[in-house]
Structures are given as structure tokens and as C-alpha cells.
Amino acid sequence: MATETWKEVCRRKREEQAASIPTTWLLPSLPPASTLNVLGIPRTCGLLSEKELEITELDDIAQLLESIETGKWSSVQVVTAFAKRACIAHQLTNCLTEIFIDKALERARWLDDYLKTEGKPIGPLHGLPISLKDQFCIKGLDTVMGYAAWVGKTAEEDCTLVSLLLELGAIPYVRTNVPQTLMWGETYNNVYLRTVNPYNRLLTPGGSSGGEGALLALHGSPLGVGTDIGGSVRIPATWCGLYSLRPSYNRLPYQGACNSFEGFEAVPSVLGPMAHSLPALKTFTKAIVNAKPWDWDPEAVRKLWSEREEKLDEHGQGKGLCFGILWDDGLVRVHPPVGRALEMTKAAVEAAGHTVIEWKHYKPLEIRAVLNALFLSDGGTDFVAHTSLPPHELLLTTVFPRPDSPFSHPSLALPPPAENTLLLPHPSIPVHELYSLHVEKRQLAKGFLDAWISSRTRTGTGRPVDALLAPVMATPAPPHGRNAYDFYCEYWNVVDCPCVVLPVTKVNPEVDRKEPAWEWRCQEERVVHELYEPELFRDMPVGIQVIGRKQEEEAVLSIAQLVDDALKSHAVAKQDELES
Amino acid sequence: MATETWKEVCRRKREEQAASIPTTWLLPSLPPASTLNVLGIPRTCGLLSEKELEITELDDIAQLLESIETGKWSSVQVVTAFAKRACIAHQLTNCLTEIFIDKALERARWLDDYLKTEGKPIGPLHGLPISLKDQFCIKGLDTVMGYAAWVGKTAEEDCTLVSLLLELGAIPYVRTNVPQTLMWGETYNNVYLRTVNPYNRLLTPGGSSGGEGALLALHGSPLGVGTDIGGSVRIPATWCGLYSLRPSYNRLPYQGACNSFEGFEAVPSVLGPMAHSLPALKTFTKAIVNAKPWDWDPEAVRKLWSEREEKLDEHGQGKGLCFGILWDDGLVRVHPPVGRALEMTKAAVEAAGHTVIEWKHYKPLEIRAVLNALFLSDGGTDFVAHTSLPPHELLLTTVFPRPDSPFSHPSLALPPPAENTLLLPHPSIPVHELYSLHVEKRQLAKGFLDAWISSRTRTGTGRPVDALLAPVMATPAPPHGRNAYDFYCEYWNVVDCPCVVLPVTKVNPEVDRKEPAWEWRCQEERVVHELYEPELFRDMPVGIQVIGRKQEEEAVLSIAQLVDDALKSHAVAKQDELES
Structure with a gap:
């Protein structure tokens, strides 16, 4: 493999991915490119039974959980239904990265047995399949996160979110696509390429949790977990007709997840759920918070669900x-x-x-300027590092623009720019300038808080x-x-x-x-x-x-x-x- | 004043301070330098009445608060007793910076009237004098924090801690001495010079909240508030025989306090109480937390006292x-x-x-190395900035050593080094290196947490x-x-x-x-x-x-x-x- 180019590595990864879809779950025929809205296809393609359609089209996960608990449906049935629909969604929108159905079904069988033997669920998310953005490491699987250089980066352990989900009884079964660097509100990378919006495939599902957006819009998941540093769960949620929560810093545990811009702490990325209803968001958030993430994640806020x-x-x-x-x-x-x-x-x-x-x-221009300066503070060192080993494309589209340039340059349109075209936005700044930005950010946050509190008079x-x-x-x-x-x-x-x-x-x-x-x-x-x-x-x-x-x-x-x-x-x- | 040198500025500030002590509270004679332990002097000097001795020697502030609430003592009496004893402590140890007795007594009178009129205290700290480290800005007073350049830096508003203390009924009356830069576990600066330990004046009270340590040891305050980025409330507490709490990041509100190394967020300084008993620490902490500091401080943790x-x-x-x-x-x-x-x-x-x-x-060498590297990350830019305007001494003693040098160099002994002798420990590092340190710190915190949790088996x-x-x-x-x-x-x-x-x-x-x-x-x-x-x-x-x-x-x-x-x-x- 020593002579494999990065493009060959990416192609191989995509071939492995294609092979991980059970052949019986392949659509008999793919809709033509001119079919823009593909939302109806899971219903009409003939791969899903009536029961599977019913299971996958419930909006509130509480009903799913109850049906599993009461034995109406087994977890194997539920996982099968969602896994099958996820594979259909993937064929329509290219929304998935890792697909690990066998592993998920094995766990579902174990949980079904547990429920029979013990007479009660193992935890508040017993038997529920949950999809995860391609950052949440799972032992034994690659976490590629859109970087050709990360193909083969096999996780040695589960991240905290996955550990807690397992403890709570949930079943990870697929991971979902992201943009290279994660710092873009669309979903395109060199390895898995582009995810499209099932409402209209000419349009983007948003990003960076765009794989989740497309998957959920097609009901290929009852609940997915994305991350958000500047809208990355909210953009795909709103563009795909979903509900989502962007929680406060460290309310939910990020520990052990891969990330870009590691060590950037001024405006931390947070993880958040995306789903078909508000109660689903609440069930998930409450379950995670009450599982005491502070026993796993040194940054997690010690605060039970109130x-x-x-x-x-x-x-x-x-x-x-x-x-x-x-x-x-x-x-x-x-x-x-x-x-x-x-x-x-x-x-x-x-x-x-x-x-x-x-x-x-309160002071939007100032807040935007500080955020841009913070995002540019390392001069792209992190992004370049991950696209240089082996050298591959740092996609122009994923490097946010200089503050003084029009953000929507014609070069942002398809197709992606030529190989190794880099647009480094800014040199790295010295640390004391970063600390000045931190001070400025805190002053702006204080002004915002004062504005909120003083609304009392109105x-x-x-x-x-x-x-x-x-x-x-x-x-x-x-x-x-x-x-x-x-x-x-x-x-x-x-x-x-x-x-x-x-x-x-x-x-x-x-x-x-x-x-x-x-x-x-x-x-x-x-x-x-x-x-x-x-x-x-x-x-x-x-x-x-x-x-x-x-x-x-x-x-x-x-x-x-x-x-x-x-x-x-x-x-x-x-x-x-x-x-x- | 344009031609005033920084040494003249410091001398003038000290003269103003001396004049702020009521002349009737001056000790008839100062003990000779050979009197090392001065703890008994407040009792023997004759300036304090029996009642004032009783008031100032209660260990639990709950008793003070109850005595004020029931009318046994007025707040004016309590403030007078502590203010007088604080001035005595200052003459013995040089522990104070700003002394504002008149302002405090005016507020005590107002609170006494309030209690009479309303029949109940205004808040859980009604009438209680509280001393504050020389970082906690009070409108109309200088916050010098040990920098000659900051003499005349008059606060335009109260910091959040002071605002909350006022809301809760407390009465700030003195502020206390610190080392230049705050980054040293002793208490010496160019403006107010050195604070000594009342147990033995040849020894240090510690720092950086050393003024609080000396003041409290002499019972010149029922409770003081310091800050701690590397021991700064705990060192003076333990060396002065006191109780103290170093809380977690942002549990208590730092907003609006002056600080050195502003914008350094990797290991934030926190504020913490120092007192004569544990119940006093609890009364203070609970009162502040339940006053909802998150309505004032954008960084404060939203968690009521549990x-x-x-x-x-x-x-x-x-x-x-x-x-x-x-x-x-x-x-x-x-x-x-x-x-x-x-x-x-x-x-x-x-x-x-x-x-x-x-x-x-867990990994002490690694944790120490990361902390040193973080403390040195800006190459001393902040410290130099504050000692360069006007140029004055950056005391050698307050610049922590290079990791590879013996920490207790002979130059650390008295007297302070010659004017403008700078020992800049390190060049500023680029931002991406700082982010690597952040990652390393988080990994170490995770390892520590895992070690704690896994102690379950033992x-x-x-x-x-x-x-x-x-x-x-x-x-x-x-x-x-x-x-x-x-x-x-x-x-x-x-x-x-x-x-x-x-x-x-x-x-x-x-x-x-x-x-x-x-x-x-x-x-x-x-x-x-x-x-x-x-x-x-x-x-x-x-x-x-x-x-x-x-x-x-x-x-x-x-x-x-x-x-x-x-x-x-x-x-x-x-x-x-x-x-x-």
C-alpha cells in the first residue's frame, strides 16, 4: 500500500463502504439525477415492510422505547428497520461514512435477550439505534472525519458519548458524513465526497453535521448526534426540516471524540442531538446528563438534569x-x-x-470580528497538518475566507478546486494577541448578558x-x-x-x-x-x-x-x- | 505630576494610605523589629474595647450575623471593631492597600437603619464587613494590584463580587496587599512594599492573597476574599493558620475584577474565601452562589447551592x-x-x-511541565506591559523561573533587584503550540479523572x-x-x-x-x-x-x-x- 496515492486510498475506502451495505438492501434502481426530491423513495422502493415503515416514521423516540420495552417490537426489528432505511438514504444522498450493521444487530440481539432474562430494560435508551456524526470514535472502526490522511485511523477505544450510549442501552449502527475540516456549513470531503439534501438533491443538506441531516430527513435514524461550533447541528437541522439542540459548552461530553482545530478552547465545539421531535431531544439530553458525564469527561459540567x-x-x-x-x-x-x-x-x-x-x-459586528479572528488564530496550521500527511487536497470550499473578502467567491461553486490548492487565510498570531482576543470576547459576552438582564424593564x-x-x-x-x-x-x-x-x-x-x-x-x-x-x-x-x-x-x-x-x-x- | 517618577508615585500613594488611617487608631508605639510574633498586640495595645475584642474574635460569621440581626450589636459596632483591628494589623504587618472606613461606616449606618425600619436583614450577609484582595474593583477607588503604573487607575464600577456582596448586605471596608504580577506565593510590590507574617515577621504570610492572610491571622477581618491560580488563597491560608476554599473554575464570579495575565484561560484564576472556620466559608459560598452570579458574569456556572x-x-x-x-x-x-x-x-x-x-x-512531572509552559506562554508580555508604563521595576522575585533553572536562585532573597532588571523567562509561543498544550492538559485531566474513578476498586x-x-x-x-x-x-x-x-x-x-x-x-x-x-x-x-x-x-x-x-x-x- 506504500505506493497508494491519496486518491486511491479514498477510492478504496468508498469501495469498502459500498461493500458494507447488505446486497439485499440495494435499491433495485437508483432514481435518475433529475429526481430532485427523494423523500418518498423509502416508502415506494419496496425494500421496507409496512412494519418497518411504521417503526421508522414514529417521531418521538419515547414510543419506540416503550414498544421495545413492552415487547411490541424487538430491538432487532427496530435496528433492522432503521439500518435498512439508513442504507436506502445513503444510496439517495450519500449521507453515511462507517456502516456497521452486523455489530449493531449483534448488540440488539444481546439487548433483546437481556430484556427477556431480566424483565427490565438495561437503561433509558434500551434497544434504540442512534446515528453518530463521523467524529464519535468507536473502538475498532476508523474515524476518518473527511481527511484522506485519517483513512485507517482505527479507534482504540470508544469516546465518552459512545460509552455512555452503550451504558444507557442505545445502539450505534452508522456514522454520518462531514465536510473536510468540519468548518463549513455544507458536507463535502475527499474521502466520502458530497452529501445532498433529500428535499432537493441540487441543494446542500448543510453541515458540518450534514450526513445526519440527510439521514434523518429520510427517517433513516430516530435520533442522531452532531457537533456545533458555529451552527453545525442547527444548519442541517433547519435545512432538512428537523429539530435540534445546540447545548452550552460542556453540558454534553465531547471527551474522546475526534475534532478539527484541537486545543482551540475559546469557542468550544459542543455536541447536540438532531431528531424528529422535541421530546426526542429531551429524552436524549436528560439521559446523557443523568448518566453523569463528569465521571468520564474532565470538562463536563457537574449538573444533573433539573x-x-x-x-x-x-x-x-x-x-x-x-x-x-x-x-x-x-x-x-x-x-x-x-x-x-x-x-x-x-x-x-x-x-x-x-x-x-x-x-x-448586541454588537454583532464586533462579535463576528472576534469570532473570525479566533477561528483564524492558528493560521490554518491544524487544517494543513491533516491534509499534508499524505499530501492531499485542502478544499478551497472548506477554508473560510479572509474577513475582508467576499465570502461567496465564484471558486466556491462546484467543482472543487485543483489538487493542493491552498488558500491560507491568515498567519498564526502570537499568544499574547490571542489572549487579547479572549479578553475582547469576554467583554462582549458580558455586554450581551447585561443586555439580556436589562430587558427586565421592557x-x-x-x-x-x-x-x-x-x-x-x-x-x-x-x-x-x-x-x-x-x-x-x-x-x-x-x-x-x-x-x-x-x-x-x-x-x-x-x-x-x-x-x-x-x-x-x-x-x-x-x-x-x-x-x-x-x-x-x-x-x-x-x-x-x-x-x-x-x-x-x-x-x-x-x-x-x-x-x-x-x-x-x-x-x-x-x-x-x-x-x- | 507629569514629572513625577514612578518611585515618587509609589511614595505618594503610601502617604495617602497612611493618612487614611484614623489618627486615634494609630498604635501608641510600634513594636521593635525584634518582636517577631505580633499576634497578641491587638489584645494588649489598648485600642480595642472588650466588646471589640469579643466581636473580632468570633470564629464563625454566623454568630456575628445573628448578633447583628437580633440587635445585640449594630453593624456600625461590628464594622468599627474590625476596621480598627485591621488598621492595627496593617501597622504590624503592612497588609492593607485601600482603606475606606468612612464609606464602610456610612453603609453600616444605612444598614442599621434599614434593619430597624424593615424589621429584617436586607440579605444573608447583612452588616458583615468583608475584606477583599486588591483585585476586586470598587467604584471610585484605585485598583493598583501592585503595579506602580496602576496608581490612579480609578474603577468606574464595582466588580461583580462587590455588587453581589452589596446586594447581600455585606460591607467592604479594606483591600489587601498582593505581589506584583500576582504570580508569586509571597507578597511584595513596588507600591505597597512587603507584607509580613504576624506569627513571625521574618517570615512571609505567603501570597498572592498574602495581605488577606496577615489581616485575618490578626482577626482584622471576619472573612476575606482572595484569588487562586496556583495556590494564592491556599498558601496564605495555611501559612497564617486559616481556613480557605479554592473553588472550581467559575463557580464564583470573577467578572470585573482586575487580574494579571488577562485573557489566559487555560488554567483560570478563581476567587475563594479565607476565614477562621469552615462554616464561615460555607456561609459565604452559599450566599454568593444563590445570588445567581450568572446574571452578572457570563462565565459563571449556572448551579444553585445543592x-x-x-x-x-x-x-x-x-x-x-x-x-x-x-x-x-x-x-x-x-x-x-x-x-x-x-x-x-x-x-x-x-x-x-x-x-x-x-x-x-497521576503524572505530576507532566502536569507541572504543562502548567509551566502555559504560564510562560505569552513570554511575559502581560507583565512587561504593566511595568513599562511608566517604566518601573519588574521585580525579579515575581518572574517565575525557567523550567530548567533552580527555582530558588540567590537573587530571590532580599533586597529586590536593581531597577528595570528583567528576567524574561521565555519567548512567546505561536498559537498552534498553545493549542497543543491545551490538548496535552486535557489529556492529563482525563488521565487524572480516570485514576480517581478507578479508585472504586480499592x-x-x-x-x-x-x-x-x-x-x-x-x-x-x-x-x-x-x-x-x-x-x-x-x-x-x-x-x-x-x-x-x-x-x-x-x-x-x-x-x-x-x-x-x-x-x-x-x-x-x-x-x-x-x-x-x-x-x-x-x-x-x-x-x-x-x-x-x-x-x-x-x-x-x-x-x-x-x-x-x-x-x-x-x-x-x-x-x-x-x-x-
């Missing part, structure tokens, strides 16, 4: 909340359907008896705003290579607020008309505006973020549930109105 | 605990009285029904060790300029364990004989050994640390209370034995 906070003790028990609403981040206006999603949310929560006040970002509740409502992204899922403006997500990574993404609506070209041009506040605003074409985005999902305060995961999940319920009731009420 | 953890729910309700005991850090053997303090503790906790097993440090309780017992420092308080080995403290800053210091015994030259030389494991071990002279240290206090797990402040305070009670009962039992 029932008191979940019941919204600090938010008037959820009655008469006051939300701040962020229509605009001060830099880039959102696309019309994104604004409409926010308007729908405002109307729904008001109809449910809450109030909504205007919210303006809410009428005696409390500061209970949560914020905000866009997730300025746009619906764009064509491949065209995403670059993530600041609606990134802001919250800097100030470390927990964010819940929920789906609200879909693009309706009849309603969501393109606006005429206006005076751009920055180059990005023009580029984002020009990207919008109603027909291009037809029926693409659009969501919002519900944002709480640092380490307030329990409360923000409960508040998001109130918002989600309000949206659903309001939709029903409006429908009734139309029909009466 | 009654469940305080009751030792995770430690068998405090029955039959198993302690690990660290006799030696693997690098430098402790002085005989320090070893004896540990032996006494072991015997006492065993007599109280607990067990004690041997504990060895404890016999089914749990890992409940806490560790360890030395605080290898030596009792040394002569000025001779302290340099802080690693018995520093280790815990790296792995972020909460540590409680408690006093155990005093040096007894008849028992604590000097050991013959042995084969040194490192140069420091030789230097520490040579430092020990039983007579030099006669009657100096010696304590131990009780160490818990990260963010387990409630539990470690409760466990330390069990240890303290055991030590006291055991001493009584042994006394009874001798007498019977």
Missing part, C-alpha cells in the same frame, strides 16, 4: 412568557420565507397568551425575556457550494446560549416573493439577496431558533415545546377558520 | 468515607511538620470511622475515594524571598478540583526534627530540604488540603467539616488519654 428548571420555575411556570424576537442580525437581511417563519411564530405565541418584544443584537413580567426567537439561517438550503453566511447561528456560539431549532414552514414561491434590491449593509447581504430565487427553494423547510440562557438546557427545551405547540395549534386554528 | 450534595448524598451521607492520602507529590518531600499534620489527620479520620488509602499523583465503599487528603505546601511559611515551590497547590488548579485548606497543627521543633539528606529527586527537593530549620519555624501553623471533585464545592466543604471535627475530637481524646 426538574425544577424543566418545569420553568424561573419562567413563571411557562405562563405568560415574554419573548424577544430578532428579525435581523444587523448585517444581512433574511430571505422572505425565513421572515415569514418568524412572523408565524410571533402570531402563534401571541395567540397562546405570550408576549413578544423586539430584540436587537417585558412586563418582572423577568428578563424568557427566551429569544430568531432565524437559524438567512436562507433555506442553497445549491451546493453556495452556503457561507452562518452568523445567525454563530452569534450564539460566542455568547454560549443553548439554542433549539424547530421547523416552522416550507418555502412557498407564491407567497415568498423576491424583494427588490436595497442598499446593502455589506457585501454578504448582496450575495445572500442574489441567492434567493423562490422556485429554486420551493418546498424547502424553514425553521427558527428558540434561544435560552447559558446552561439552561432544561428550560429552553420546555419553552421550545410551548412554541412548537403554539405553532401547531395556531395552524389548526387558522385551518379551521378557512374551512368555516 | 443541599443534596451538601448532605453528601453521593458520599454515603458522610458515613464510612474512604479518603486517599497523598504523602508526597513525587518530586519534593514535605517538611517533617507537614508530614506530621497528615499523620494526625489520618489517625483522626480513622478514629472517626473512615478509612484512608494511599494516593499517588475503597471498599463501592464508590471512588470520597476526597483526598494532601499537603498544602511542602514547607511552613519561609523567610521572605524564599518561597518558590507551590506544586502541592498548583496540581489542583490544572485538574480543577475544589480544595479546602484547614489548619491542623504548629511546628514543634522538639518533634519535627530535621531529616538527614537523601538522594534528591530534583534540585527543588534539595533546596526545600535545606530550607528546613526547626527553630526557624517554631510555632508556625501547618495545615492540610481536603480535595474533592470538580464543581463539588458543597460536598468538599461538608467532608472538610467532618475532617475538622475528627481532628478536634481526636485531639481531645488524646488529651483525655494523657490526663487519665
Whole structure:
């Protein structure tokens, strides 16, 4: 193998991957490239039984868990159903990396036996298959994470998340695709190539947890775990019509997972769940937190799940909340359907008896500048290191731009640039300059906190705003290579607020008309505006973020549930109105 | 003032300070330099009434608070007593920086009126004077922090700690001395000069919270707040015979306090209380935590005081605990009285029904190397910046040594080196090297955690060790300029364990004989050994640390209370034995 080029290594890895799909689970025929929306194919392809369709289309994992516990379905049945559907999803969107069905089924059989013998589940996630982003090391499997150089990097032990999931009874069965370096809101790398959006395969599922997004949208998983340093669970969640949680730093254990930009601690990446419902996010988060991750991860916050906070003790028990609403981040206006999603949310929560006040970002330009400077602080040393051994492409698309350059350069479009084209954005800075950035970041976080607390005078509740409502992204899922403006997500990574993404609506070209041009506040605003074409985005999902305060995961999940319920009731009420 | 030299600035500041002591509180005569132990002078000097002696010699602040609440004493009386005694302490040890008695008394009067009018205290620390290290900014006062360049640096607002203390009803009245740069376990700077130990003025009180140590030892404060990045509350606590808590990162709010090495986040400094009893530490910590510092400090951990953890729910309700005991850090053997303090503790906790097993440090050399490299990472840029404007002395004593040099160089002895002598230890490293150090530090923290958890197999309780017992420092308080080995403290800053210091015994030259030389494991071990002279240290206090797990402040305070009670009962039992 000594003479194998990196391209041969990647090809071999993909061949091994293809061979890991049971041949009976191969689609009889692949849809033509002109079939853009592939969401219906799992139902129509004939590979899934009625029962398997039923199993994989439940939104709340609590029902799955209960059905396994009561013996309605075995874990083997559930794992088989999701594994099969995951393989179908992969054939349609290229969403997977490692596929290890046999291992998962062996564990499912063991858990089924355990349940029979012991008469009770082994833990709160007994028998549940869970998909994982291609960072969460599993003993004996490669963790490639999009780097050709990491093919063959076999994990010697499970990361903490995997250890805890096993302890809780869950069953990892597939891992999912990422972009090289992880620092991009799309999903493309040299090894596994590109993942596409099952709502429209010309569009991206987002990233960096984009494999999860595509897989979950096709119901190839009941719950997946991604990571987020600047939107990486929220972008694919919203562009694939899903729910997700970006928790605060270290509430969930990152220990032992692979990462890029290792040792960068100023704005730590966090891991977060993505799923088909809010209760699923809560079940997962509560189970992990109560498994005491601080016994495994030296950075994990020692705080059990707080029932008191979940019941919204600090938010008037959820009655008469006051939300701040962020229509605009001060830099880039959102696309019309994104604004409409926010308007729908405002109307729904008001109809449910809450109030909504205007919210303006605290110093967005300064926060963006600090974050960019921090992201560029090592001058790309980490990325270059991992693409230099053996030397292979550092994809232009995955190197974020200089702060002074237009972010959406034509070179970002397909196809990827020529081999070994590097765009190093910035030289490494000396340590004392980094420490100045840390100080600046802390001052900005303090200003943001003061702004939140001082909203007390405007809410009428005696409390500061209970949560914020905000866009997730300025746009619906764009064509491949065209995403670059993530600041609606990134802001919250800097100030470390927990964010819940929920789906609200879909693009309706009849309603969501393109606006005429206006005076751009920055180059990005023009580029984002020009990207919008109603027909291009037809029926693409659009969501919002519900944002709480640092380490307030329990409360923000409960508040998001109130918002989600309000949206659903309001939709029903409006429908009734139309029909009466 | 444009032509004032930095030495003139410092002299003027000291003159202003001297003028801030009420003339009626000046000692009729200062003891001669040959009077080494000055602990008795507050009692004999005639400035304090019997009532003032009673007030200032209560160990538990709960009694003070109750006496104020029930009207036995007014806050004005209590503040007057402590302020007067603080001024006496200052004349004996040079422990104070800012002295603002009038402001404190005005607030005490206001609080006394409030209590009369409202019939209840304004908060859980109503009327209590609290002393603060010279980092905790108070609006309208300078925060000099040992830098000539900072004279005249008037705070525009209170730091979060001060804001919370005011909200809780406490009364700041003095601030206390520190070493230049804060990065030294003694207390000397160009502005306020040297603080000495009231047990023996030839010896250091320790540092960097050394002003607090000397002040508290003389009962010039019921409770003081210091900070700790490598032992800075624990060193002066143990060398001055006090109790203290070094909490986990960000459990208590640092926001708005001045600091050196700003923006250094790898091993954050924390703030911690120092007092005459464990209940005092608990009262303070609980009050601050329950005042929700996360509404003020964006870094503060959102975790209310846990009654469940305080009751030792995770430690068998405090029955039959198993302690690990660290006799030696693997690098430098402790002085005989320090070893004896540990032996006494072991015997006492065993007599109280607990067990004690041997504990060895996980990778001390590696942890020390990473910490040194982190401390040196900016090449002294921060320290030089603050001593260059206007240019003044960067004291040799306050620049920690190169890892490869003997730490206790003869130049560390008095007097301080000539003006503008700089010993820059190291060049600034590039950012990517810092990130490698972060990774290494995290791996070491993980190894340490695994070692703790795996002790489960050796404890016999089914749990890992409940806490560790360890030395605080290898030596009792040394002569000025001779302290340099802080690693018995520093280790815990790296792995972020909460540590409680408690006093155990005093040096007894008849028992604590000097050991013959042995084969040194490192140069420091030789230097520490040579430092020990039983007579030099006669009657100096010696304590131990009780160490818990990260963010387990409630539990470690409760466990330390069990240890303290055991030590006291055991001493009584042994006394009874001798007498019977």
C-alpha cells in the first residue's frame, strides 16, 4: 500500500463502504439525477415492510422505547428497520461514512435477550439505534472525519458519548458524513465526497453535521448526534426540516471524540442531538446528563438534569412568557420565507397568551470580528497538518475566507478546486494577541448578558425575556457550494446560549416573493439577496431558533415545546377558520 | 505630576494610605523589629474595647450575623471593631492597600437603619464587613494590584463580587496587599512594599492573597476574599493558620475584577474565601452562589447551592468515607511538620470511622511541565506591559523561573533587584503550540479523572475515594524571598478540583526534627530540604488540603467539616488519654 496515492486510498475506502451495505438492501434502481426530491423513495422502493415503515416514521423516540420495552417490537426489528432505511438514504444522498450493521444487530440481539432474562430494560435508551456524526470514535472502526490522511485511523477505544450510549442501552449502527475540516456549513470531503439534501438533491443538506441531516430527513435514524461550533447541528437541522439542540459548552461530553482545530478552547465545539421531535431531544439530553458525564469527561459540567428548571420555575411556570424576537442580525437581511417563519411564530405565541418584544443584537459586528479572528488564530496550521500527511487536497470550499473578502467567491461553486490548492487565510498570531482576543470576547459576552438582564424593564413580567426567537439561517438550503453566511447561528456560539431549532414552514414561491434590491449593509447581504430565487427553494423547510440562557438546557427545551405547540395549534386554528 | 517618577508615585500613594488611617487608631508605639510574633498586640495595645475584642474574635460569621440581626450589636459596632483591628494589623504587618472606613461606616449606618425600619436583614450577609484582595474593583477607588503604573487607575464600577456582596448586605471596608504580577506565593510590590507574617515577621504570610492572610491571622477581618491560580488563597491560608476554599473554575464570579495575565484561560484564576472556620466559608459560598452570579458574569456556572450534595448524598451521607492520602507529590518531600499534620489527620479520620488509602499523583512531572509552559506562554508580555508604563521595576522575585533553572536562585532573597532588571523567562509561543498544550492538559485531566474513578476498586465503599487528603505546601511559611515551590497547590488548579485548606497543627521543633539528606529527586527537593530549620519555624501553623471533585464545592466543604471535627475530637481524646 506504500505506493497508494491519496486518491486511491479514498477510492478504496468508498469501495469498502459500498461493500458494507447488505446486497439485499440495494435499491433495485437508483432514481435518475433529475429526481430532485427523494423523500418518498423509502416508502415506494419496496425494500421496507409496512412494519418497518411504521417503526421508522414514529417521531418521538419515547414510543419506540416503550414498544421495545413492552415487547411490541424487538430491538432487532427496530435496528433492522432503521439500518435498512439508513442504507436506502445513503444510496439517495450519500449521507453515511462507517456502516456497521452486523455489530449493531449483534448488540440488539444481546439487548433483546437481556430484556427477556431480566424483565427490565438495561437503561433509558434500551434497544434504540442512534446515528453518530463521523467524529464519535468507536473502538475498532476508523474515524476518518473527511481527511484522506485519517483513512485507517482505527479507534482504540470508544469516546465518552459512545460509552455512555452503550451504558444507557442505545445502539450505534452508522456514522454520518462531514465536510473536510468540519468548518463549513455544507458536507463535502475527499474521502466520502458530497452529501445532498433529500428535499432537493441540487441543494446542500448543510453541515458540518450534514450526513445526519440527510439521514434523518429520510427517517433513516430516530435520533442522531452532531457537533456545533458555529451552527453545525442547527444548519442541517433547519435545512432538512428537523429539530435540534445546540447545548452550552460542556453540558454534553465531547471527551474522546475526534475534532478539527484541537486545543482551540475559546469557542468550544459542543455536541447536540438532531431528531424528529422535541421530546426526542429531551429524552436524549436528560439521559446523557443523568448518566453523569463528569465521571468520564474532565470538562463536563457537574449538573444533573433539573426538574425544577424543566418545569420553568424561573419562567413563571411557562405562563405568560415574554419573548424577544430578532428579525435581523444587523448585517444581512433574511430571505422572505425565513421572515415569514418568524412572523408565524410571533402570531402563534401571541395567540397562546405570550408576549413578544423586539430584540436587537448586541454588537454583532464586533462579535463576528472576534469570532473570525479566533477561528483564524492558528493560521490554518491544524487544517494543513491533516491534509499534508499524505499530501492531499485542502478544499478551497472548506477554508473560510479572509474577513475582508467576499465570502461567496465564484471558486466556491462546484467543482472543487485543483489538487493542493491552498488558500491560507491568515498567519498564526502570537499568544499574547490571542489572549487579547479572549479578553475582547469576554467583554462582549458580558455586554450581551447585561443586555439580556436589562430587558427586565421592557417585558412586563418582572423577568428578563424568557427566551429569544430568531432565524437559524438567512436562507433555506442553497445549491451546493453556495452556503457561507452562518452568523445567525454563530452569534450564539460566542455568547454560549443553548439554542433549539424547530421547523416552522416550507418555502412557498407564491407567497415568498423576491424583494427588490436595497442598499446593502455589506457585501454578504448582496450575495445572500442574489441567492434567493423562490422556485429554486420551493418546498424547502424553514425553521427558527428558540434561544435560552447559558446552561439552561432544561428550560429552553420546555419553552421550545410551548412554541412548537403554539405553532401547531395556531395552524389548526387558522385551518379551521378557512374551512368555516 | 507629569514629572513625577514612578518611585515618587509609589511614595505618594503610601502617604495617602497612611493618612487614611484614623489618627486615634494609630498604635501608641510600634513594636521593635525584634518582636517577631505580633499576634497578641491587638489584645494588649489598648485600642480595642472588650466588646471589640469579643466581636473580632468570633470564629464563625454566623454568630456575628445573628448578633447583628437580633440587635445585640449594630453593624456600625461590628464594622468599627474590625476596621480598627485591621488598621492595627496593617501597622504590624503592612497588609492593607485601600482603606475606606468612612464609606464602610456610612453603609453600616444605612444598614442599621434599614434593619430597624424593615424589621429584617436586607440579605444573608447583612452588616458583615468583608475584606477583599486588591483585585476586586470598587467604584471610585484605585485598583493598583501592585503595579506602580496602576496608581490612579480609578474603577468606574464595582466588580461583580462587590455588587453581589452589596446586594447581600455585606460591607467592604479594606483591600489587601498582593505581589506584583500576582504570580508569586509571597507578597511584595513596588507600591505597597512587603507584607509580613504576624506569627513571625521574618517570615512571609505567603501570597498572592498574602495581605488577606496577615489581616485575618490578626482577626482584622471576619472573612476575606482572595484569588487562586496556583495556590494564592491556599498558601496564605495555611501559612497564617486559616481556613480557605479554592473553588472550581467559575463557580464564583470573577467578572470585573482586575487580574494579571488577562485573557489566559487555560488554567483560570478563581476567587475563594479565607476565614477562621469552615462554616464561615460555607456561609459565604452559599450566599454568593444563590445570588445567581450568572446574571452578572457570563462565565459563571449556572448551579444553585445543592443541599443534596451538601448532605453528601453521593458520599454515603458522610458515613464510612474512604479518603486517599497523598504523602508526597513525587518530586519534593514535605517538611517533617507537614508530614506530621497528615499523620494526625489520618489517625483522626480513622478514629472517626473512615478509612484512608494511599494516593499517588497521576503524572505530576507532566502536569507541572504543562502548567509551566502555559504560564510562560505569552513570554511575559502581560507583565512587561504593566511595568513599562511608566517604566518601573519588574521585580525579579515575581518572574517565575525557567523550567530548567533552580527555582530558588540567590537573587530571590532580599533586597529586590536593581531597577528595570528583567528576567524574561521565555519567548512567546505561536498559537498552534498553545493549542497543543491545551490538548496535552486535557489529556492529563482525563488521565487524572480516570485514576480517581478507578479508585472504586480499592475503597471498599463501592464508590471512588470520597476526597483526598494532601499537603498544602511542602514547607511552613519561609523567610521572605524564599518561597518558590507551590506544586502541592498548583496540581489542583490544572485538574480543577475544589480544595479546602484547614489548619491542623504548629511546628514543634522538639518533634519535627530535621531529616538527614537523601538522594534528591530534583534540585527543588534539595533546596526545600535545606530550607528546613526547626527553630526557624517554631510555632508556625501547618495545615492540610481536603480535595474533592470538580464543581463539588458543597460536598468538599461538608467532608472538610467532618475532617475538622475528627481532628478536634481526636485531639481531645488524646488529651483525655494523657490526663487519665
